Amino acid sequence: MSAPRTAVLALGDDALVLSHRLGEWAGNAPVLEEEVALANIALDLLGQARTLLSMAGDEDELAYLREERAFTNVQLVEQPNGDFAHTIARQLYFSTYQELLYERLADGGTGDTELTALAAKAVKEVAYHRDHAEHWTLRLGDGTEVSHSRMRDALDGLWRYTGELFRPVEGLDVDWAGLDEEWARRITTVLERATLTVPGGPRSSPWAAGAGRQGVHTEPFGRMLAEMQHLHRSHPGASW
């Protein structure tokens, strides 16, 4: 059985888009050591994206020639980097989710051997991403007053995009409600240790629940794609 197309595209787009956003940090990180760390995470994600997209077709055609409405990544990963706290909050929310999901997929939650193998490899990478995000969440949350308030703002601001993470993806046999519960438990533990509180607002607005998976994105995503795709599209049929 070949990998379910909707599933590999959804997971592949998540990884592709987040990798792109992290790539925007190059040369801008708060400290040189963090340049190396963020690039490592971006490269892991790009590797995952390439494997996943290749399961659904030609990786470059899929990355560079689809229109915005055809991308099925969650809206969380397309959110602009903001300050370092925003990037860390996005990393914390997403990598915690991705690790839990890939753990389940590695256990055979897909019925597809290719996807199971990808998940088994990726889960180790993602565990490190989650570790990185947790360590920074602790340091920003429990660091200075400034860092605490920046981290709180970032967590609050991105909270509304987290509900979408647990909308079922066609082709993945996963207990999504259980995943959501475990995610919330882990996030709560980390935030409490970081002297932060779990944001209280709604986790998805009624008009946008699960929108990314259906190809409805936020405005910054269009500009991101325009930048990412312009060179490739300017030379139709060229190879690089």
Add this chain to the structure above:
Amino acid sequence: MTTLLPEKDRGGGPGAHEEAGQEAYQEAFDAAIAADERIEPRDWMPDAYRATLVRQIAQHAHSEIIGMQPEANWITRAPSLRRKAILMAKVQDEAGHGLYLYSAAETLGVGRDELLDKLHSGRQKYSSIFNYPTLTWADVGAIGWLVDGAAITNQVPLCRCSYGPYARAMVRVCKEESFHQRQGYELLLALSRGTEAQHAMAQDAVDRWWWPSLMMFGPPDDASKHSAQSMAWKIKRHSNDELRQRFVDICVPQAESLGLTLPDPLLRWNEERGHYDFGPIDWSEFHEVLRGNGPCNEQRLDRRRRAHEQGAWVREAAAAYARKHGEQDGDGRTAA
């Protein structure tokens, strides 16, 4: 016995040696250099040797860090996912190389903050090559082939530099850089053999980067103020002109294989010398860029300063967290 703390924090710095017979130390140092031995951080060394190394290693480290910018400029627009991965890994390596080099400089008793401060305030330089803009995707290839090629020509001899930590950092850098030049060459080859527009893009990039690359070897030997002493100290192993010639000789046949031309009508093989002759370099341009009037000098430094300033609250937060928690949150694992 002393700790490994930088010189400035130590009790027995170079000053402690003064009474004990400067001459004996100078003799030991000269003998070590003559015997091709390495000088290590805690050895006595002449102040001028230390200062030269700090200046050179810092400038080298700054170049790696500033050098991330022109290439990072294309990460978000890389035209294939394969190229994107390569470029990200390369820019990451440059951050890593900067770190290796700052770490080598710190063994001489200068902190990284101090060096970054000098970079940000313009008191220390970085390689002028990075003050040129990357206008098209082909520039990423030209930087890999020509700029990294020139850098490698300069750096390979530095692996035998007399100062141990610098030489060791360069061994690591050179090992990792070997892919940088190749990916650039491969990128240009794909363009050169691609569509007409791609070929033109590649040629344009080579036209713009060729002369600045030749300037990377520094002023001609008769005008280079630091060269002679650096060679005597075996910090430098070959003169600027020697290395420049070596680079030209390597590039000419490589350009032919690429199907691209080098923008120098005077470039031709000289049977007698056994080298390629090449046209005169416009040193006025070099000095203008060095003086800060290149196309991107301000932009590069501004961006660097901004990243550093905007990161201050993050660095402070982590330091504050460490002070609050001491080591009690550490994993508590012992080394074994």
Add this chain to the structure above:
Amino acid sequence: MTTSEWPLWEVFVRSRRGLSHTHAGSLHAPDAEMALRNARDLYTRRSEGVSIWVVPSSAITASSPDERDPFFEPAADKPYRHPTFYEVPEGVQHL
């Protein structure tokens, strides 16, 4: 240390099982946990290691070059510590 300057750490990497940890270089980090992670990212991104130690540079006590003679020269005149010091009759094996 200014509020934002992180201390320096020395990094030691075991490149594969069966070998000792070797000094790889240094880096800055606010604390040991971050130092370990920075070291992983910086010094083992090409699979150069299977284990890492980080040590605050200020915690290392080093012999001084001035003490080189008293420290190391006395060992130089004790050749009987090395197997080549001893004569073995021809033909004797496994010794």
